[in-house]
Amino acid sequence: MILATSLAIAAMFAAGAYLMLKRDLIRLIAGMILIGNAANLFIMASGLRRGAAPILPLDEPTADPLVQAMVLTAIVISFATAALALALVYRVYISHYSVDLSRLSAAEEQQAERDEPMTEDLRESVRDDTDGEASPDGRHAREAAIR
Amino acid sequence: MIAVPIAVLWFGGFVLAVLDGTRKPAAWLSVAVLTSAILSTMALGITVYQDGPMSLAVGGWSLGVGITLRVDMLSIVFALLSQGVLLAALIYEVVNGVGARIYPAVVLFMGLGLTGLVFTGDAFNFYVFFEISMISAYVLVSYGESPRQFRAAFVFITVNLLGSVFFLIGISAIYHTTGFLDMYRIRDQMPLVQENPAILSATIIFVAFSIKLGLFPFHFWLPAVYTGTRPSVAAILSGALANIGTYGLIRFGADIFPRELRQAAPVLIALGTASIIYGAIQALSRHATNEVLAYSAIGQVGYILIALGIGGPAGYAAAVLYTVLNSTNKALLFLSGSLRGWLAGAAFAIGAFSVAGVPPASGFLGKMALFQVGIAEDRPMLVALIFLGGALSFVYMFQLYRRRTAEIEAHGSSPWGAQVVVVMLALVILGIGVWPDPLLNLVERAALSLPEAQVP
Numbered sequence: 001m002i003l004a005t006s007l008a009i010a011a012m013f014a015a016g017a018y019l020m021l022k023r024d025l026i027r028l029i030a031g032m033i034l035i036g037n038a039a040n041l042f043i044m045a046s047g048l049r050r051g052a053a054p055i056l057p058l059d060e061p062t063a064d065p066l067v068q069a070m071v072l073t074a075i076v077i078s079f080a081t082a083a084l085a086l087a088l089v090y091r092v093y094i095s096h097y098s099v100d101l102s103r104l105s106a107a108e109e110q111q112a113e114r115d116e117p118m119t120e121d122l123r124e125s126v127r128d129d130t131d132g133e134a135s136p137d138g139r140h141a142r143e144a145a146i147r
Numbered sequence: 148m149i150a151v152p153i154a155v156l157w158f159g160g161f162v163l164a165v166l167d168g169t170r171k172p173a174a175w176l177s178v179a180v181l182t183s184a185i186l187s188t189m190a191l192g193i194t195v196y197q198d199g200p201m202s203l204a205v206g207g208w209s210l211g212v213g214i215t216l217r218v219d220m221l222s223i224v225f226a227l228l229s230q231g232v233l234l235a236a237l238i239y240e241v242v243n244g245v246g247a248r249i250y251p252a253v254v255l256f257m258g259l260g261l262t263g264l265v266f267t268g269d270a271f272n273f274y275v276f277f278e279i280s281m282i283s284a285y286v287l288v289s290y291g292e293s294p295r296q297f298r299a300a301f302v303f304i305t306v307n308l309l310g311s312v313f314f315l316i317g318i319s320a321i322y323h324t325t326g327f328l329d330m331y332r333i334r335d336q337m338p339l340v341q342e343n344p345a346i347l348s349a350t351i352i353f354v355a356f357s358i359k360l361g362l363f364p365f366h367f368w369l370p371a372v373y374t375g376t377r378p379s380v381a382a383i384l385s386g387a388l389a390n391i392g393t394y395g396l397i398r399f400g401a402d403i404f405p406r407e408l409r410q411a412a413p414v415l416i417a418l419g420t421a422s423i424i425y426g427a428i429q430a431l432s433r434h435a436t437n438e439v440l441a442y443s444a445i446g447q448v449g450y451i452l453i454a455l456g457i458g459g460p461a462g463y464a465a466a467v468l469y470t471v472l473n474s475t476n477k478a479l480l481f482l483s484g485s486l487r488g489w490l491a492g493a494a495f496a497i498g499a500f501s502v503a504g505v506p507p508a509s510g511f512l513g514k515m516a517l518f519q520v521g522i523a524e525d526r527p528m529l530v531a532l533i534f535l536g537g538a539l540s541f542v543y544m545f546q547l548y549r550r551r552t553a554e555i556e557a558h559g560s561s562p563w564g565a566q567v568v569v570v571m572l573a574l575v576i577l578g579i580g581v582w583p584d585p586l587l588n589l590v591e592r593a594a595l596s597l598p599e600a601q602v603p
Contacts, residue, residue: 038312039315042315046319047322067319077282104297108293108298111294112295
């Protein structure tokens with residue numbers, strides 16, 4: 001049983017680590033979820049013991065209730081983190097129409113180029129330029145300017 | 148009494164999550180909540196200073212069954228440090244105009260996580276509070292919502308989630324080998340555990356906290372994040388959130404794994420050295436203010452690791468002192484680095500001198516404490532390294548300062564309110580440097596609350 005659990009943990013961790021190296025944000029988050037669950041399984045494994053349900057009165061050996069309480073807490077936390085990360089991906093998709101990390105860095109470079117030589121009058125002219133564009137990046141710049 | 152600061156922050160966070168933080172009254176309410184949390188922590192600190200550590204089992208359970216909150220001087224010092232940095236960053240942002248309605252609430256939740264984490268006496272509860280502050284940090288990093296911030300947020304979330312998972316694995320390994328989650332009981336049980344499992348769990352926990360701290364081989368995420376975020380968020384990350392790493396290394400290393408810490412001392416000193424030299428050289432070769440500061444942060448934590456590696460009462464006291472000084476310095480530099488105007492320039496100069504270790508700014512105290520430890524322990528190499536690191540940090544801070552003064556002349560002035568905030572912070576740092584006795588006394592008491600330090 002210990003061997004089976006540790007193999008399962010290893011497989012989940014490996015799959016999660018592989019996914020986390022991807023540039024696609026959805027896969028990255030799937031990797032996070034897998035690794036988080038590998039850790040949860042590890043907690044379960046640390047208190048793996050056969051026994052009855054731990055309800056008073058205790059007259060036979062019981063299973064360890066503490067690991068289950070811990071794993072429940074850890075599941076809730078990893079769930080919340082995954083939800084937060086997915087919300088972030090959604091924001092990225094809304095402003096860039098893409099969930100690719102390389103697209104995001106390209107957009108960052110473009111914005112850096114736009115921001116670099118800015119004094120007040122230059123900023124005005126850039127705002128006028130971007131008004132005509134229909135591309136996602138132009139839209140983003142316009143939003144930033146309005147904000 | 149122990150639960151008061153936590154309760155205040157928790158309740159305040161919930162109330163502010165409902166309110167619109169971009170409005171001035173709500174934003175100032177968050178400042179008031181954080182201030183009252185600091186005041187109650189101070190009151191608690193006075194009691195602990197006089198009567199010694201306090202414990203409380205939450206939920207009406209008897210001690211030993213329920214989750215314990217435990218406060219000693221080490222907790223108080225770290226709680227006040229984190230809350231102070233958060234307060235400075237929050238006031239800075241409120242004065243500048245809060246950009247997102249959730250910002251004040253998230254800062255309060257992060258304060259809650261950081262306070263709870265130093266107040267808890269239970270390893271798993273430590274993880275829960277740790278995650279509260281990490282999740283707040285994930286939200287804060289994306290504050291600003293430009294492509295830079297989003298990319299920084301993804302780097303930050305990915306790496307730190309891995310760190311959290313490592314910590315969780317470490318804790319369940321400790322639970323598996325000792326059978327306890329209460330830190331005092333783990334400490335009593337740890338000498339009975341076989342050497343290999345103990346070293347393995349200690350290593351996993353060390354890796355987890357090193358990732359948070361951005362120590363040399365685990366630093367790769369730090370520059371991207373610190374340069375990508377807004378100044379107040381960078382100040383929070385380097386001045387408050389990084390304290391998790393130091394506190395965790397001190398608490399878990401010196402308190403729970405003293406034997407393993409002593410065995411690993413050469414490794415810690417080697418990693419610390421690598422961190423100092425790598426950080427300083429990279430900082431020398433960079434131009435953007437935030438990038439220099441990020442690499443300087445990597446270098447500065449190396450000193451903390453070296454102090455931990457030397458150990459003993461003086462070593463732990465030096466580690467705590469260095470953390471306090473480094474956090475306040477970094478908060479000041481990140482906040483004032485983005486401002487223009489002569490007041491902010493003066494504040495930045497004080498922070499830069501502090502990092503370089505020039506009196507009367509407070510940074511020289513940390514370097515002096517390390518010098519004393521190095522001489523007392525008779526390690527000439529260490530003294531030479533501290534001198535070299537100090538010289539390099541003097542050079543890069545001076546370069547940075549010169550570049551900034553040139554920039555300031557070219558541009559106008561930032562709002563006065565924000566400048567006044569950073570000047571206040573700079574005055575605190577100057578004050579510590581001019582009259583260091585209270586802080587040194589506190590830090591010494593904090594180090595003495597570790598059982599390892601009490602043995603002569």
